[in-house]
Structure formats: structure tokens, C-alpha cells
């Protein structure tokens with residue numbers, strides 16, 4: 001795990017909530033880990049309908065976000081799967097089942113087509129009680145009507161769509177500033 005750099009973290013006095021005991025971490029202590037989840041077919045980014053989803057590959061998106069998070073002392077864990085159950089397993093693990101120190105503080109998710117179908121992934125996110133931002137590369141509201149319903153938006157902290165891969169960075173920046181009180185350079 002990346003150790004948070006002292007300089008990047010706002011100097012806040014220790015209080016009860018941030019005290020870490022020998023074996024556990026208090027429920028409100030930050031783990032400095034975020035989770036990026038990409039759903040079905042997003043492994044094809046760069047090749048898949050670039051006029052809609054852009055030319056940037058998922059590997060490039062993940063590499064840039066991991067580096068940006070690391071600059072502020074935050075570990076970004078990246079997951080992509082074409083399988084709904086696999087995403088449920090990962091959300092359960094990083095959001096609830098792993099030991100407290102291995103859990104994430106918040107989530108960025110582009111569920112892709114699962115956005116419009118998956119009660120199971122929605123329920124997994126609800127179960128974790130971890131805040132999440134829903135991201136879509138395309139403007140789903142300007143497309144087919146079946147894309148205009150999301151099983152996630154009403155329980156998301158926010159929804160970003162139509163801004164291409166920059167939407168992911170905006171979501172990351174939101175967590176950096178709101179979860180960790182980081183002052184961002186650029």
C-alpha cells in the first residue's frame with residue numbers, strides 16, 4: 001500500500017476517530033484506498049466504438065488515475081470485469097468483508113451496461129455503505145431510451161456522464177478533496 005505523504009495530507013489534530021488500535025482500525029479511520037470499477041465491455045475501450053467512447057484505452061485511464069492518486073498518497077485499486085458476479089464479489093471484498101484496513105474509503109464505478117440491468121451490483125454497493133460516484137464516458141441521456149434508467153444514480157453521491165475519460169479524473173479529484181482534504185495542484 002502507498003503510504004500517504006505527510007505533505008499532501010492536511011495537518012489535522014488526532015482525535016478519537018483517527019486513532020488506530022493494534023489490531024483494528026476504527027470505523028471512521030481512513031484507509032487511503034479508493035476503488036475504481038469498470039463493468040462489462042470496458043476492457044475494449046480504445047477499440048470499441050471510439051466515436052462514442054473515445055480512443056483512450058482502459059489501461060491508459062487506469063495508469064493515469066493510479067499515478068494521480070499516488071501523487072496524493074492514495075492507493076487506487078482498479079478492477080474491470082465482464083461478469084456481474086465477479087464485480088459483486090470485489091465490491092463485497094473491498095467494501096465490507098476484507099479487514100478494515102484493507103477496505104476502501106470510496107468508490108468510482110462505471111457499471112457500463114450493468115448500469116441499466118443490475119440490481120445485484122446496486123445491492124452490493126448499498127451493503128458496503130461506501131460512498132460512490134457513477135461515471136459514464138458517453139452522455140447516456142442523449143442516447144437510446146434504455147440507457148436513461150440507472151439502477152445506481154439515486155444512491156450515488158454524484159453522477160458524471162458525457163465527458164469521456166476526463167469524467168473519471170473528476171470523480172477521483174472529488175474524492176481526493178472531499179474524503180482526504182487534499183489541496184490539488186492542477
Ligand code: DQA
Pocket residue numbers: 040041042110111112113114115135136137138139140147
Ligand atoms: C457507458 C454507457 C452504457 O450505456 C454502456 O452500456 C456502456 C458504457 C458509458 O461509459 O458511456 O457500456 O457506461
